[in-house]
Amino acid sequence: GESVGLHLPTLSVQEGDNSIINCAYSNSASDYFIWYKQESGKGPQFIIDIRSNMDKRQGQRVTVLLNKTVKHLSLQIAATQPGDSAVYFCAVKGGADGLTFGKGTHLIIQP
């Protein structure tokens, strides 16, 4: 089955700096990837997604990069704001109905 891991449980950045959150997955057949943001006491909230036929996708202040060769996924947040403080999960879909989630990186924005 799929396993999904993140490299850092906590990431602390200065307000205004860029942040990069990483994720690794195990199943080379995985074809769809999502980044979720989870604020304290709330459910996961969709941020951005990418399919396996792409290697980069940009949203508003966020960019997702996919490296299928090494099975690595990253989320870049530009010009971080206090409201970006949350736990960020990657989720991977590899053919089955359910998404497999990573454990999450807690992003802390320092003033």
Add this chain to the structure above:
Amino acid sequence: EPEVTQTPSHQVTQMGQEVILRCVPISNHLYFYWYRQILGQKVEFLVSFYNNEISEKSEIFDDQFSVERPDGSNFTLKIRSTKLEDSAMYFCARRTNTEAFFGQGTRLTVV
């Protein structure tokens, strides 16, 4: 996107008791999911429900769990005889073709 409403937001129950967690999707999607998140751990897939039937379930979803859509609107997760290790946040999600939209979750505390 319209969200998913879960009730109750917090449920405290004694070990061995039955609990029913409820989810009301606003739109009439066919795919629904239950996930759980034990404090500090990964979001884990429990079960997917399609067209009023279970389509996939994880190893966690054993005989003490069941799901129903009793009135065509509410979507319920029943835990027959709760254990201490069932304490977690339980998230209901609905799915489009690709991504899942999550409810705010029910915090289940088994004492």
